[in-house]
Amino acid sequence: MASTSTSGNRLHIRIANNKAYVWDVEDIATIRTKHRLCGVFTGTLPHLSQQNLFLGVPMVLMPEEVVLLVENEFAVLIDDPKAHIEPSVAELQRWNLQDKESSQRQLAQLAAAAKISPGMSVEAVKKRKERELKRAAGAKLAGAVPDSSLFSTSETAVVPQAADAQYTVLIPASSTFFEWYNDSACLFTSIDSAKAAGIWEYPSTLHERAKCGVFRGLWEQGMYMGGGIKFGGDYLVYPGDPLRYHAHFSASVLESPTFSLTPMEIVAHGRLGTVTKKSHLLCGWDDETKDVSYLSVEWAGFG
Structure with missing residues (x-):
């Protein structure tokens, strides 16, 4: 429950x-x-x-x-x-009616905006501004003070208003509550x-428990983790936010502190980590004590 x-x-x-x-x-x-x-x-x-x-x-x-x-x-x-x-038929009908009413309101606002009488045309506004600039330039050359009325707000041309006039459309704000x-x-x-x-299964095996334990162990040390499959490990380990830092380690999870690795695997981990400018971290999980042991592998002369 x-x-x-x-x-x-x-x-x-x-x-x-x-x-x-x-x-x-x-x-x-x-x-x-x-x-x-x-x-x-x-x-x-x-x-x-x-x-x-x-x-x-x-x-x-x-x-x-x-x-x-x-x-x-x-x-x-x-x-x-x-x-x-799952909504009932009545709820679906109500939501459909609300949607239609909202569309009708917006169409009515568009129609009202289209009926607004247009003001001065764009071409007339452009010509008026050109005349004002010429008068101001002439007054400056003559050494006279330009007429302030040329720049007063009362002389400002009216912005054209026609079918593109602004109108208000009410859009419901998002909410954390939904009826459905x-x-x-x-x-x-x-x-x-x-x-x-039955909605969640992880962890259900020893390897999954080991991954959770290693992840927690690194996280508790202040590390950030990301997926490490591209670099031959289970995780990439960052000393800070990955947006600011490169990964220092690629980490592999081992199901036991005494887990066996072949020499070729150790060499492969070391070489791959070196090529990608990282150390490879071998993380051994002890399922009895719930502790993690760490061993880093680097190619000779790295760094």
């Missing part, structure tokens, strides 16, 4: 298809600045929908980030599909309760 009594003002992480999304911009800023977690943006930008260099909301969190936030009581999990309430969305009955304050409800 989901519990809301201790949810307080925690961040809301919305779970759909076993993936964690954050939609609220303020929550995203809090996660980044206060909790030192980066996530990955996956949404397109409204005016640049075809590019994929800079993305927007929602932000997708790594499973390790989700576990850290929930276990530290910074966030709660929400079963997003169940939070959407209610998460109070599908909110979970712990990983175990979310697992019991």
Whole structure:
């Protein structure tokens, strides 16, 4: 049974298809600045929908980030599909009627704006300004003080008003309350309760527990983590915000402090880290003591 009594003002992480999304911009800023977690943006930008260099909301969190936030009581999990309430036929009819009324109001305002009598034409305004500039230049050459009435507000031409005249359109402001969305009955304050409800599975294996433990260990030392698959590891480890710093380590998670590695694997980790100007960090997780041991590998002469 989901519990809301201790949810307080925690961040809301919305779970759909076993993936964690954050939609609220303020929550995203809090996660980044206060909790030192980066996530990955996956949404397109409204005016640049075809590019994929800079993305927007929602932000997708790594499973390790989700576990850290929930276990530290910074966030709660929400079963997003169940939070959407299926509207009744009457509600759909009411929303449709409201939409039609809003469209009719805007059309009426457009029609009213089109009937406004036009003022001075653009060409007339241009010619008048040219005459005023010539008179001012002539007065300056003659050494006389230009007539201040030339620049008075009373002489300012009227901006043309026709079909392009300004009018007011009321746009409803965004709100945190939606009639069709209610998460109070599908909110979970712990990983175990979310697992019991079947909306979240991580961690469920020794390797996943090891990744959560290593992630927490590095995070508690003030590090920022990002995905490290491009650099041959599980994480990239930054000494500060990735927007300001390059990664110092690429980290691999080992399921045990005595986990076996072949010499070729050690050489590969060391060479790859050196080529990318990083040290490779081997992180051994002890599932009994819940401790992490670290070993960095560098190619000889690096740095």
